[in-house]
Amino acid sequence: MTQLACPFCGPRPLEEFLFRKTMPNAGDSAYARTYLRVDHGTHSEEQWQHSGGCRVWLRVVRNPSTGAVASMTVEGSAYELR
Amino acid sequence: MKFSSRRYSAWSLLRARFAGAGYWRPLWSGRTLQTAYDVVVVGAGGHGLATAYHLARDHGLRRVAVLDKGLVGYGNVGRNTTIVRSNYLLPENHYFYEDALRRYETLSRDLNYNVMYSPRGVVDIALSDDDLPVLARRGNALRMAGIDAELLDVAALERFVPALAPRRQRRFQIAGALLQRRGGTVRHDAVAWGYARAAAALGVDIIEHCEVTGVHTQGGSATAVETTHGAVQAGRIVFATAGHTGLVGRMLGVPLPIETHLLQAMVTEPIKPLLDTVLVYVGPGHAESYVSQSDRGGIVMGGHLDGFPSYTREGRWHRLEDVVQASVELLPQLGGLKLLRHWAGTNDMTMDGSPLMDRVRYDNVFLNAGWCYGGFKSIPASGAAMARFVASGTAPDLIRAFGLSRFATGHLLDEPGYGPYPVRL
Structure with a gap:
C-alpha cells in the first residue's frame, strides 16, 4: 500500500492522505461509538482525508491484512464521480 | 527429544569445555x-x-x-x-x-x-524552554514515587552523551533532558x-x-x-x-x-561504539524517534505509528523517512550510515x-x-x-x-x- 486513488486527483502517494478514524461498528451508544471496535481482520471501513492534496473527505473500505482498497468514495456525497 | 534444565554457571561452562558440543541441550523442546x-x-x-x-x-x-x-x-x-x-x-x-x-x-x-x-540510561530530550517544564513535571512525578529521574542541563547532557557534543552544527538547539539512569x-x-x-x-x-x-x-x-x-x-x-x-x-x-496499528523499527550497519545510552527525541515536524546502539554496533531507530490500522507488517516509507530524518537531525554523524534492516510490528493500540x-x-x-x-x-x-x-x-x-x-x-x-x-x- 504505497498509493491511494483519490476520486478527484487520481493515484497519489500515501503520505498525502491522512487516516482520520475507523467508522463505528460496535453499537449505537456514545460509549460504543467512541471506544469499541469490531475487528473483522480483512474488512475495515474508515474515514480518510486527502489532506495533502484536494482536502476532500473520503470513505474508504480497506483490507487491513493486505492493504487492498475495496472502495473509496467521497464522504457524505450523493453524486457519482466519473 | 531430551530436554535439559541444566543450570548455567561458570562450572557448567568449564564442564562443557571438556564434554564437547553434545553437552548443550535445546532450551526447550518436543512437548506433545x-x-x-x-x-x-x-x-x-x-x-x-x-x-x-x-x-x-x-x-x-x-x-x-x-x-x-x-x-x-x-x-x-x-x-x-x-x-x-x-x-x-x-x-x-x-x-x-x-x-x-x-x-x-x-x-x-x-x-x-x-x-x-x-542500564545505560534513557534520555528524553527537550528542544525548547517550553518542552523542559513538561519533562520536569514528569521527572517530579517519578521522584515523588521513588523512581529515579534527573533533569539535565545542556552541559550535563553533553557530558553524559558525548555523541551529542556537536562537531557539526545540529539543526535544532537542545534545551535540556530528562534522564532515567536505570x-x-x-x-x-x-x-x-x-x-x-x-x-x-x-x-x-x-x-x-x-x-x-x-x-x-x-x-x-x-x-x-x-x-x-x-x-x-x-x-x-x-x-x-x-x-x-x-x-x-x-x-x-x-x-x-483496540485497533491494530503498525510501529516501525530499523537498524543500520554496525559501527564502532558511538552511543552508550538511549535517546528519545521529538523534533519539530517529526512524530517521535528513539535511537540506541545495539551490542553488535548497529544504530537501532524506532518511531511513531504508521497512522492507520494494518496487519500487514509492511512499514510505510514515509514514516521510515521521518524516523531517519529525526535521528540524523539529532545526531548528524549518522548521516552516512546505510540501513541494514527495517521491519514493523503490529501494536494493540487502546x-x-x-x-x-x-x-x-x-x-x-x-x-x-x-x-x-x-x-x-x-x-x-x-x-x-x-x-x-x-x-x-x-x-x-x-x-x-x-x-x-x-x-x-x-x-x-x-x-x-x-x-x-x-x-x-
Missing part, C-alpha cells in the same frame, strides 16, 4: 499437546511465556500449556527496539512499569539465563528464550504451530479451546496475543477498545494508550492486551501480575486500573494525553 490443562495460555511471546512461568513457579500450577500459531518469540517480542524504562507520568503506569524494571534488573539471575540487561536495553530474544526455558523446566508445555481457532463454552464459562491440533480442555484461558487481540475479540464475540488486563466475557477467560508502545518493557511485571490474577481470581492492586470497565466509567489512563483515539493525528 495433552487433552486437558489447568491453564491454557494463548501466545508464546514475552507476556504469554512470563505468565506461564509465574503460574508454575509462584502458584504451583503444573498443568499449564502455552500455545502459539507460529514459533516462540516470533511476534512483537522479537520486533521491538529492546528499550526498558519506567518514566511514565501517571501513577498507575509508573508503579507498574517500575515493578517491571525492578524485575528486569534481576531477571538474568531469576531465570538463570543472561538477558543482557544494560532505564536502558535488554536483549529481547533472550527474554523470550529465557522465559521459555525456565517455564519448560517447571513442566510447562510449549506447543508451537498450534493455532487457537475458537473457544468452547458452557453457561458463563469457557471449557476448552479449539485448536488446529484438536480441542483442548482448559480450566482457565489467558490470551496474550497483543498485536492480534482485535481478532481474539471477534472470536470471543466481544468488541474491544483508546487511552494504556494496557488492558482483565477478564473478558467469560469468568475464566483472561485478556492480557493493549500494550501500545509498552509491551516489551512490561513483560516481567505483566507475567507476575497476570499469573496472580489467574491463580487467585482477583486482580492484584498493581493492575487493577487496567480493567476494561475504565472506558465505560470514564477512569481512563490517558498517558499520551490526546483523548480517545488509538493514534495521534
